[in-house]
Amino acid sequence: GAGVSQSPSNKVTEKGKDVELRCDPISGHTALYWYRQSLGQGLEFLIYFQGNSAPDKSGLPSDRFSAERTGGSVSTLTIQRTQQEDSAVYLCASSLVINSNQPQHFGDGTRLSIL
Amino acid sequence: SQQGEEDPQALSIQEGENATMNCSYKTSINNLQWYRQNSGRGLVHLILIRSNEREKHSGRLRVTLDTSKKSSSLLITASRAADTASYFCATDAYNNNDMRFGAGTRLTVKP
Numbered sequence: 001g002a003g004v005s006q007s008p009s010n011k012v013t014e015k016g017k018d019v020e021l022r023c024d025p026i027s028g029h030t031a032l033y034w035y036r037q038s039l040g041q042g043l044e045f046l047i048y049f050q051g052n053s054a055p056d057k058s059g060l061p062s063d064r065f066s067a068e069r070t071g072g073s074v075s076t077l078t079i080q081r082t083q084q085e086d087s088a089v090y091l092c093a094s095s096l097v098i099n100s101n102q103p104q105h106f107g108d109g110t111r112l113s114i115l
Numbered sequence: 116s117q118q119g120e121e122d123p124q125a126l127s128i129q130e131g132e133n134a135t136m137n138c139s140y141k142t143s144i145n146n147l148q149w150y151r152q153n154s155g156r157g158l159v160h161l162i163l164i165r166s167n168e169r170e171k172h173s174g175r176l177r178v179t180l181d182t183s184k185k186s187s188s189l190l191i192t193a194s195r196a197a198d199t200a201s202y203f204c205a206t207d208a209y210n211n212n213d214m215r216f217g218a219g220t221r222l223t224v225k226p
Contacts, residue, residue, distance in 0.1 A: 004157070033213065042203065042218035043158075050212075091157055100146040100207030100214055101165070106157030 002026075006092050006107035014115050015084060021077040021110045025094030032075050033104060034067060035091045043091065049075060050098040079112075087114045119147075119204040119217035127223040134191040136220040138204030141185065145207050148214060149178060149189050152201045161189075161202075196226045 005024040013019055025032050034046040046059045049069045060066070064082075069075040079086055089111050093104035122137045138147070145166050150158040164171050164180045164187065171178045177190040191198055201221050205214035 035216070040221075043216040045213060045215055048213045093158070098212045100148075100212060101163065103148065103160035103163060104150075104158070104214065106159070108155070108157045 004092055004094050004105050004107035006090075006110050008110055009108065010111045010113075012113045012115065013082060015082060017082055018078065018080045019082055019112065021079075021090050021092075021112070023075045023077070023092030023094075023107060025073065025075070025092070026105055027073075029094035029096055029105070030072060031095045031098040031102070032069060033093045033095075034075070034077050035093070036061075037089045037091055037109070039088075046077070048098065082112075082114045084114045087112055119206050119215065121202070121204060121217045121220045123220060124218070125221045125223070127225065128194060130194060130196055130224055130226050132194055132224075134194050134198070134222055134224070136189045136202050136222070138187045138189070138206075138217060139185060140187075140204075140206045144182075146214075147180060147187050147207075148205045149176075149187075150203045150205060150216075152203065152219070154200075158203065191222075194222075194224045196224050198222060199224045 007022045032049040035043040047067050051072050052069050064080045067077045089109040091109045093106045095102040095104045119138045119140045148163045149161045152158045162173050162178050175192045180187045201219040203216050203219045205216045
């Protein structure tokens with residue numbers, strides 16, 4: 001596809017369940033980013049990948065959050081034992097390389113609601 | 116944590132007027148980017164300005180950067196209803212790799 005694709009677009013689940021969010025970046029983009037956006041708020045940086053490597057995981061809110069990227073392409077963000085405060089829109093972006101002079105291309109996000 | 120802080124938080128203007136949004140940041144940067152987000156959508160990159168640049172233009176957009184004041188402004192001239200969106204600045208103050216976003220300015224352009 002031409003842009004960054006995220007799935008599912010919406011996810012409603014019960015507190016305590018695990019969820020897996022998927023991001024399919026633009027083909028050829030080596031850098032991939034995950035952000036969280038609460039209602040009407042700015043973007044909270046979670047993690048970035050250069051290839052399959054995530055050098056800094058300190059942005060993940062808790063040890064219930066994990067992320068991986070395989071084959072330098074698709075990434076998954078997993079939230080275990082979900083809590084109501086995890087409700088937010090999770091945005092993924094990709095860029096050609098990991099450098100702040102590169103524009104980031106965003107997907108439309110996954111809207112996660114924890115009941 | 117966030118690096119840039121946009122001001123104002125919300126701005127409402129009439130179509131045809133100019134809209135100015137400001138971004139302040141705390142530490143030295145290499146690059147600053149502006150993005151736009153329509154409701155329910157992802158962010159779209161608008162413009163990048165490097166630390167050695169003072170002004171850039173793209174269509175009806177004009178971005179300025181004042182590194183001595185650690186601030187940037189985004190001017191949208193002759194605004195249209197379709198410009199209604201949230202606008203975010205992002206800076207690379209933590210390293211030269213990832214960008215950190217501010218809380219955004221919600222712009223409403225009334226027809």
